[in-house]
Amino acid sequence: MxxxxxxxxxxxxxxxxxxxxxxxxxxxxDYSATYVRLRTDGPLVGTGFTFTNGRGNELTCAAVRAxxxxxxxxxxxxxxxxxxxxxxxxxxxxxxxxxxxxxxxIHMATGALxxxxxxxxxxxxxxxLWRLLAELPTAELVECVDFRHISDxxxxxxxxxxxxxxxxxxxxxxxxxxxxxxxxxxxxxGWLGYPDDKVxxxxxxxxxxxxxxxxxxxxxxxxxxxxxxGIIRAEIGPDALLMMDANQVWDVDEAIANMxxxxxxxxxxxxxxxHPDDILGHARIQRAVAPILVATGEVAANRVxxxxxLQAEAIGVLQIDACRVxxxxxxxxxxxLAAKFGVPVCPHAGGVGLCELVQHLAVFDYLRVGASxxxxxxxxxxxxxxxxxxxxxxxxxxxxxPQEPGYSSELRDESIAEFSFPDGPAWx
Amino acid sequence: MxxxxxxxxxxxxxxxxxxxxxxxxxxxxDYSATYVRLRTDGPLVGTGFTFTNGRGNELTCAAVRAxxxxxxxxxxxxxxxxxxxxxxxxxxxxxxxxxxxxxxxIHMATGALxxxxxxxxxxxxxxxLWRLLAELPTAELVECVDFRHISDxxxxxxxxxxxxxxxxxxxxxxxxxxxxxxxxxxxxxGWLGYPDDKVxxxxxxxxxxxxxxxxxxxxxxxxxxxxxxGIIRAEIGPDALLMMDANQVWDVDEAIANMxxxxxxxxxxxxxxxHPDDILGHARIQRAVAPILVATGEVAANRVxxxxxLQAEAIGVLQIDACRVxxxxxxxxxxxLAAKFGVPVCPHAGGVGLCELVQHLAVFDYLRVGASxxxxxxxxxxxxxxxxxxxxxxxxxxxxxPQEPGYSSELRDESIAEFSFPDGPAWx
Numbered sequence: 123m124x125x126x127x128x129x130x131x132x133x134x135x136x137x138x139x140x141x142x143x144x145x146x147x148x149x150x151x152d153y154s155a156t157y158v159r160l161r162t163d164g165p166l167v168g169t170g171f172t173f174t175n176g177r178g179n180e181l182t183c184a185a186v187r188a189x190x191x192x193x194x195x196x197x198x199x200x201x202x203x204x205x206x207x208x209x210x211x212x213x214x215x216x217x218x219x220x221x222x223x224x225x226x227x228i229h230m231a232t233g234a235l236x237x238x239x240x241x242x243x244x245x246x247x248x249x250x251l252w253r254l255l256a257e258l259p260t261a262e263l264v265e266c267v268d269f270r271h272i273s274d275x276x277x278x279x280x281x282x283x284x285x286x287x288x289x290x291x292x293x294x295x296x297x298x299x300x301x302x303x304x305x306x307x308x309x310x311x312g313w314l315g316y317p318d319d320k321v322x323x324x325x326x327x328x329x330x331x332x333x334x335x336x337x338x339x340x341x342x343x344x345x346x347x348x349x350x351x352g353i354i355r356a357e358i359g360p361d362a363l364l365m366m367d368a369n370q371v372w373d374v375d376e377a378i379a380n381m382x383x384x385x386x387x388x389x390x391x392x393x394x395x396x397h398p399d400d401i402l403g404h405a406r407i408q409r410a411v412a413p414i415l416v417a418t419g420e421v422a423a424n425r426v427x428x429x430x431x432l433q434a435e436a437i438g439v440l441q442i443d444a445c446r447v448x449x450x451x452x453x454x455x456x457x458x459l460a461a462k463f464g465v466p467v468c469p470h471a472g473g474v475g476l477c478e479l480v481q482h483l484a485v486f487d488y489l490r491v492g493a494s495x496x497x498x499x500x501x502x503x504x505x506x507x508x509x510x511x512x513x514x515x516x517x518x519x520x521x522x523x524p525q526e527p528g529y530s531s532e533l534r535d536e537s538i539a540e541f542s543f544p545d546g547p548a549w550x
Numbered sequence: 551m552x553x554x555x556x557x558x559x560x561x562x563x564x565x566x567x568x569x570x571x572x573x574x575x576x577x578x579x580d581y582s583a584t585y586v587r588l589r590t591d592g593p594l595v596g597t598g599f600t601f602t603n604g605r606g607n608e609l610t611c612a613a614v615r616a617x618x619x620x621x622x623x624x625x626x627x628x629x630x631x632x633x634x635x636x637x638x639x640x641x642x643x644x645x646x647x648x649x650x651x652x653x654x655x656i657h658m659a660t661g662a663l664x665x666x667x668x669x670x671x672x673x674x675x676x677x678x679l680w681r682l683l684a685e686l687p688t689a690e691l692v693e694c695v696d697f698r699h700i701s702d703x704x705x706x707x708x709x710x711x712x713x714x715x716x717x718x719x720x721x722x723x724x725x726x727x728x729x730x731x732x733x734x735x736x737x738x739x740g741w742l743g744y745p746d747d748k749v750x751x752x753x754x755x756x757x758x759x760x761x762x763x764x765x766x767x768x769x770x771x772x773x774x775x776x777x778x779x780g781i782i783r784a785e786i787g788p789d790a791l792l793m794m795d796a797n798q799v800w801d802v803d804e805a806i807a808n809m810x811x812x813x814x815x816x817x818x819x820x821x822x823x824x825h826p827d828d829i830l831g832h833a834r835i836q837r838a839v840a841p842i843l844v845a846t847g848e849v850a851a852n853r854v855x856x857x858x859x860l861q862a863e864a865i866g867v868l869q870i871d872a873c874r875v876x877x878x879x880x881x882x883x884x885x886x887l888a889a890k891f892g893v894p895v896c897p898h899a900g901g902v903g904l905c906e907l908v909q910h911l912a913v914f915d916y917l918r919v920g921a922s923x924x925x926x927x928x929x930x931x932x933x934x935x936x937x938x939x940x941x942x943x944x945x946x947x948x949x950x951x952p953q954e955p956g957y958s959s960e961l962r963d964e965s966i967a968e969f970s971f972p973d974g975p976a977w978x
Contacts, residue, residue: 139645149648150645174645175644175645175646175647175648175649177616177646178613178616178646178649178656180612181612181613181649182649185606215605216577217577217602217606218603221603221606221609221655222654223798223825223826225827226649226654227655227656228606228609229654270801271802271831273802274803373701375701375702396699397651398651399827399852402829402858402862403858421651424827426825427827429828430827430828
């Protein structure tokens with residue numbers, strides 16, 4: 123028995139906005155974490171977080187407090203025994219649900235709490251999260267998924283078939299990525315805040331460091347975007363992959379028109395070309411820009427949005443986010459939906475600790491769900507890893523498979539103290 | 551000049567959950583308002599609110615505080631001169647936008663603030679909001695709408711054509727509803743918390759009081775739903791309209807199956823048959839249940855969701871909500887979209903003060919946008935009106951056109967004091 127006796131939440135903010143890091147067409151953020159610690163009646167502590175962009179982190183912290191009653195006093199075993207019941211106790215609270223439903227502040231806080239429970243579970247099992255998941259029997263994994271509102275696209279039977287199929291060849295796949303690492307791409311080369319010279323030198327050094335896939339931000343002035351795309355393509359040669367990310371600023375017709383110009387730099391995908399809620403818009407854009415792929419997901423509110431993006435054939439790449447949706451079980455639903463529809467998953471990362479989280483999800487996806495590396499890459503941004511006790515490790519542009527128990531979600535105590543808002547030394 | 555010098559926010563909660571009022575398949579709420587007062591440098595005060603379901607009202611209050619910086623210190627004239635700029639200062643704040651975008655807690659808080667500005671504007675003009683809007687030149691109304699992310703469905707030219715057309719016959723329409731009132735329906739007859747006898751007697755008295763359209767909640771046990779529908783249909787006779795509201799609990803295929811049974815009671819519409827984000831699911835349900843209409847909107851996050859519901863022919867009735875989206879200008883976009891696609895608007899009301907707000911929107915829609923009463927009704931719930939300084943007035947099941955200046959959004963000072971959470975006498 124492991125009983126969760128209290129939920130602690132910390133408002134942790136890193137002052138990144140001033141440096142222009144993480145600036146794109148719509149965001150200029152102080153990367154922040156709504157950081158949750160589950161204290162137990164034993165030595166184990168579970169940690170989880172959701173990522174925010176600075177101001178407003180107090181809202182997700184307050185939402186964690188509003189939801190904490192559904193976690194405090196429960197035993198880990200109870201929560202494991204009824205995973206859908208636990209998820210719904212948070213996402214379908216009869217009063218708090220109105221604030222979403224299953225979207226925005228309240229759902230992000232749900233994700234932080236649920237992720238902390240999964241971290242706790244993996245720590246108790248002494249396994250990294252990806253291994254805990256990969257070793258679970260199919261029936262137990264299926265029981266984690268809430269099929270409500272997605273059963274028209276994915277049934278428990280579908281899910282079981284995918285997961286059973288994933289058992290074949292699992293050991294070989296694990297040996298391969300343990301040896302070679304997991305493919306990734308870098309987003310550190312072309313933020314909108316960076317001048318041309320910096321973009322050129324960053325693209326050059328990324329290529330030199332082994333990266334053969336990199337992403338630039340677009341969605342500013344289109345002439346600037348075209349020029350910067352040309353600079354990067356010239357640096358990385360004809361074969362490396364160049365992805366573009368518009369961070370939602372375009373209207374549907376504008377996206378189609380702008381991509382016809384940016385096509386000259388031969389992008390592999392265009393990410394977030396328009397409003398993240400616009401399923402039908404993404405579908406129109408995907409039809410118009412093919413063979414360039416449409417990618418989205420980092421701001422997709424929940425599994426119902428992902429379901430529709432797949433049903434409408436609106437995307438060629440599905441970008442899960444580890445902590446915008448309701449935590450590990452909802453991400454599992456999204457991985458299964460992607461597999462059902464044959465769309466590769468390339469997780470969104472960056473921010474604070476998103477690389478740390480999604481590496482577990484990508485490895486699990488490869489081992490049990492998607493079961494292929496074709497078209498799979500984890501985003502990599504080289505920011506803020508030093509604040510984690512089990513930071514990501516990369517080699518030659520690939521993630522090394524994490525080995526420590528848990529979800530790699532633990533912030534260092536010193537970092538929490540230094541960057542707590544508003545009272546930490548960094549903010550005083 | 552009217553300068554907004556401070557934003558005050560009050561957490562006001564009415565203890566309705568205990569009585570079973572407002573309980574449905576997913577909610578059991580203490581109806582609450584995140585209530586905003588804009589203090590100015592003169593005697594004028596603007597009021598606005600968003601409605602929540604009890605717990606969590608502190609989150610929308612905190613979100614108003616986070617956004618208040620974009621309102622405090624501004625003059626009303628500045629905000630009027632650049633309505634889209636003002637809306638985007640809230641909805642596209644470079645840090646807070648991540649918490650939505652344009653959905654949930656942060657967008658509901660935006661709605662409360664923007665509505666308060668429009669109340670202030672109408673009060674200064676000495677007109678009820680519907681009249682202020684109806685008398686604005688077409689060009690000014692068009693300038694209020696943010697066409698970003700909806701331009702593929704509605705252009706400024708489309709909007710101007712609709713609004714210009716609405717000028718014809720406006721005086722006759724106004725005379726008609728001033729004399730006869732605006733059609734409405736009642737939702738007070740069949741909450742899930744009520745036993746059969748209470749449902750029967752409420753349906754009977756509603757019919758006796760002149761209501762010829764009424765709505766019941768479904769989404770509990772389907773046999774119970776069918777039985778209660780039969781009771782109400784028997785009481786109200788074959789000609790009165792019976793609407794059903796499932797409050798999102800069904801999966802897509804389940805909705806289709808259940809409606810095939812409930813069809814025996816000849817429902818006029820089925821409201822919220824499934825998850826509010828599921829555009830494609832609503833479209834499938836609408837095709838399957840026709841000629842029963844699918845209605846939704848009270849939890850639709852923003853104009854991008856409404857745009858798609860219309861593009862996908864997923865609904866036969868569009869239910870705007872006055873304060874879940876970003877206030878009057880975003881509702882205006884939704885009214886225009888509905889008119890463009892030929893779908894009637896029947897506003898969502900109930901809760902705290904939603905009847906007070908939406909009557910202005912429905913009257914304006916009739917005068918300048920939809921320009922017809924065919925298929926138009928305002929929801930009516932007989933709760934909590936006594937707390938408003940300018941409460942709705944009805945006669946024979948119709949809303950009387952409001953005449954006081956403003957948006958009818960002002961709570962009585964005594965009610966704020968009594969029901970403030972957690973320190974008001976009602977909660978101590």
